[in-house]
Amino acid sequence: xxxxxxxxxxxxxxxxxxxxxxxxxxxxxxxxxxxxxxxxxxxxxxxxxxxxxxxxxxxxxxxxxxxxxxxxxxxxxxxxxxxxxxxxxxxxxxxxxxxxxxxxxxxxxxxxxxxxxxxxxxxxxxxxxxxxxxxxxxxxxxxxxxxxxxxxxxxxxxxxxxxxxxxxxxxxxxxxxxxxxxxxxxxxxxxxxxxxxxxxxxxxxxxxxxxxxxxxxxxxxxxxxxxxxxxxxxxxxxxxxxxxxxxxxxxxxxxxxxxxxxxxxxxxxxxxxxxxxxxxxxxxxxxxxxxx
Amino acid sequence: xxxxxxxxxxxxxxxxxxxxxxxxxxxxxxxxxxxxxxxxxxxxxxxxxxxxxxxxxxxxxxxxxxxxxxxxxxxxxxxxxxxxxxxxxxxxxxxxxxxxxxxxxxxxxxxxxxxxxxxxxxxxxxxxxxxxxxxxxxxxxxxxxxxxxxxxxxxxxxxxxxxxxxxxxxxxxxxxxxxxxxxxxxxxxxxxxxxxxxxxxxxxxxxxxxxxxxxxxxxxxxxxxxxxxxxxxxxxxxxxxxxxxxxxxxxxxxxxxxxxxxxxxxxxxxxxxxxxxxxxxxxxxxxxxxxxxxxxxxxxxxxxxxxxxxxxxxxxxxxxxxxxxxxxxxxxxxxxxxxxxxxxxxxxxxxxxxxxxxxxxxxxxxx
Numbered sequence: 208x209x210x211x212x213x214x215x216x217x218x219x220x221x222x223x224x225x226x227x228x229x230x231x232x233x234x235x236x237x238x239x240x241x242x243x244x245x246x247x248x249x250x251x252x253x254x255x256x257x258x259x260x261x262x263x264x265x266x267x268x269x270x271x272x273x274x275x276x277x278x279x280x281x282x283x284x285x286x287x288x289x290x291x292x293x294x295x296x297x298x299x300x301x302x303x304x305x306x307x308x309x310x311x312x313x314x315x316x317x318x319x320x321x322x323x324x325x326x327x328x329x330x331x332x333x334x335x336x337x338x339x340x341x342x343x344x345x346x347x348x349x350x351x352x353x354x355x356x357x358x359x360x361x362x363x364x365x366x367x368x369x370x371x372x373x374x375x376x377x378x379x380x381x382x383x384x385x386x387x388x389x390x391x392x393x394x395x396x397x398x399x400x401x402x403x404x405x406x407x408x409x410x411x412x413x414x415x416x417x418x419x420x421x422x423x424x425x426x427x428x429x430x431x432x433x434x435x436x437x438x439x440x441x442x443x444x445x446x447x448x449x450x451x452x453x454x455x456x457x458x459x460x461x462x463x464x465x466x467x468x469x470x471x472x473x474x475x476x477x478x479x480x481x482x483x484x485x486x487x488x489x490x491x492x493x494x495x496x497x498x499x
Numbered sequence: 500x501x502x503x504x505x506x507x508x509x510x511x512x513x514x515x516x517x518x519x520x521x522x523x524x525x526x527x528x529x530x531x532x533x534x535x536x537x538x539x540x541x542x543x544x545x546x547x548x549x550x551x552x553x554x555x556x557x558x559x560x561x562x563x564x565x566x567x568x569x570x571x572x573x574x575x576x577x578x579x580x581x582x583x584x585x586x587x588x589x590x591x592x593x594x595x596x597x598x599x600x601x602x603x604x605x606x607x608x609x610x611x612x613x614x615x616x617x618x619x620x621x622x623x624x625x626x627x628x629x630x631x632x633x634x635x636x637x638x639x640x641x642x643x644x645x646x647x648x649x650x651x652x653x654x655x656x657x658x659x660x661x662x663x664x665x666x667x668x669x670x671x672x673x674x675x676x677x678x679x680x681x682x683x684x685x686x687x688x689x690x691x692x693x694x695x696x697x698x699x700x701x702x703x704x705x706x707x708x709x710x711x712x713x714x715x716x717x718x719x720x721x722x723x724x725x726x727x728x729x730x731x732x733x734x735x736x737x738x739x740x741x742x743x744x745x746x747x748x749x750x751x752x753x754x755x756x757x758x759x760x761x762x763x764x765x766x767x768x769x770x771x772x773x774x775x776x777x778x779x780x781x782x783x784x785x786x787x788x789x790x791x792x793x794x795x796x797x798x799x800x801x802x803x804x805x806x807x808x809x810x811x812x813x814x815x816x817x818x819x820x821x822x823x824x825x826x827x828x829x830x831x832x833x834x835x836x837x838x839x840x841x842x843x844x845x846x847x848x849x850x851x852x853x854x855x856x857x858x859x860x861x862x863x864x865x866x
Contacts, residue, residue, distance in 0.1 A: 218724065219658075219662060219724050219725040219726075220658060221693050221725075221726070222647070222651065222655060222692065222693035224647070224648065224651050225646075225648060225651075226617055226645070226646040226647065226692070227646040227647070227648060228617070228646050229613065229646075231643075231646055231648075232643065232644045232645070232646055235640075235643040235644065236644065239640060239643075248636075249631075249632075250631065312629055313629075316626070316627065316628060316629040316630070317623075317625055317626060317627045318627050318628070318629060320621075320623050320627060321621070321623070321627055321641060321644075321688060322644055323593060324591055324593070324616060324619075324620075324621035324623075325616050325617075325641075325644045325645050325646075326613045326614075326616050326617045326645070326646060327644055328613070
């Protein structure tokens with residue numbers, strides 16, 4: 208060995224730097240989970256599905272905008288509030304694929320105790336995971352609305368109308384993100400098996416919608432429009448439909464135009480808020496059990 | 500209360516075949532070991548419990564347990580279901596005790612849980628690693644969960660993984676790791692935020708004998724080299740013998756025995772010495788025996804039998820650190836080669852056998 212060559216074993220170095228505590232840890236977990244929901248910071252394979260779904264969500268908006276610009280039309284082919292309803296299949300697939308990966312992995316591989324042996328607490332963990340899932344869904348559902356809005360302004364549509372519609376759309380998808388995110392996480396957290404989680408989320412979002420639509424159709428055919436209105440309470444997407452019909456100037460997709468008015472709309476809104484709060488409470492309970 | 504072993508680094512047990520060097524006696528060399536005591540002055544307590552009880556509807560996991568554990572490596576021994584894991588949960592402030600109180604690093608577990616968890620590391624017994632991420636990514640994430648800023652988290656992760664003996668493989672997904680490597684990652688995530696105390700739950704579970712020895716050696720280093728106190732649980736009394744300064748035995752949630760291993764074995768340490776022969780001393784062992792007897796060292800008449808080269812092993816009584824110096828100097832004066840000089844410790848079982856020296860030892864801390 209030459210005289211210049213030396214191996215330095217610097218030994219153990221202690222850490223005297225800052226320890227940023229709970230709020231920082233919660234924020235870090237939020238950012239990590241949000242990135243993870245789009246496959247960022249994960250394997251190339253796990254980026255494929257969320258990116259394809261995101262692409263589909265935006266592609267339709269681009270087509271609508273292109274048509275509007277070329278045809279020089281006065282209004283968009285599709286309302287801001289209507290977009291998420293039309294695209295509910297894509298949104299449901301996204302929730303079904305990403306909610307289990309966000310929470311099931313920590314449960315299945317039993318990493319949860321590693322979090323709770325740190326300054327971070329149960330509430331921080333649930334808040335970060337829920338916040339990340341809802342934010343990821345908001346990005347998925349609000350991005351196409353932004354494309355529609357920018358496109359409508361490029362097509363020189365009425366600024367006031369479009370801004371109002373865009374704002375109403377944003378409120379609607381924000382509610383939808385919290386509702387779908389909560390339902391998705393609760394179902395995913397109930398089982399450490401990812402496959403079951405995916406199936407449960409799809410069942411909850413689709414089967415309930417299918418059932419509600421079918422029964423609504425039967426009620427409509429018997430001219431029972433009141434039943435049509437109230438039946439909408441029993442599936443997540445029709446709940447959102449009802450809330451935005453009542454308060455956000457949306458046109459309903461219920462048969463016979465039997466969307467809720469302000470009175471029934473209040474019930475819809477309360478049910479949505481109760482489901483969101485309930486999801487949070489169930490998650491908190493769930494993680495009390497797995498603590499350590 | 501017993502003095503922490505850091506007060507006199509020369510008294511730390513030596514790994515197999517290692518000769519104590521002059522620098523080991525120099526207090527400045529191991530100055531950072533004093534870290535574990537930095538907040539508490541000289542009379543230190545890392546973990547203190549006072550009639551701590553935990554009762555579940557059908558079982559009593561802990562029954563009026565009172566402990567006083569100082570810095571160093573402490574073994575918590577008990578059969579499965581003896582209450583070890585319950586104890587760790589309470590110490591982390593994650594599970595309330597039914598009665599009694601507990602303090603970790605001078606902080607109350609009921610009121611200061613978050614502060615404790617910031618200063619303590621925890622390695623669970625079970626598998627806890629996601630198979631599809633690399634050790635580096637995982638430990639960086641856990642460092643941030645402990646509050647380390649991003650740059651520091653990356654730097655400490657690289658350092659810590661190197662210290663636990665994980666090199667190139669740290670960039671590969673952990674699904675392909677051996678049990679030994681997984682245990683190292685689990686240890687690394689407990690150490691990455693440079694805690695003052697780590698709680699290791701059955702860290703040798705599932706390891707083969709070689710992996711077990713390596714893990715125990717690593718745990719010893721966590722204290723001697725990193726200055727981090729260790730509470731390590733095991734259901735095997737024997738394996739904690741070389742590793743721990745102090746052993747607490749619990750059974751059915753009750754304190755069975757609490758004793759200092761090093762202090763007990765210190766009083767009767769047997770040292771085995773093996774030397775080569777030389778031209779001037781065709782029988783080096785005999786020459787050394789004569790010289791050591793002349794120097795006043797007590798030699799055991801019995802030499803070990805049945806082992807290869809057993810005739811060349813001298814067993815002598817070490818009364819203190821100066822005995823090691825005497826042996827070294829004597830061997831050097833005779834011009835012989837020192838093959839090995841190692842401590843032969845008594846088995847820990849003797850510590851807990853009634854009627855041994857430990858019984859009369861003032862170091863017993865059971866109250």
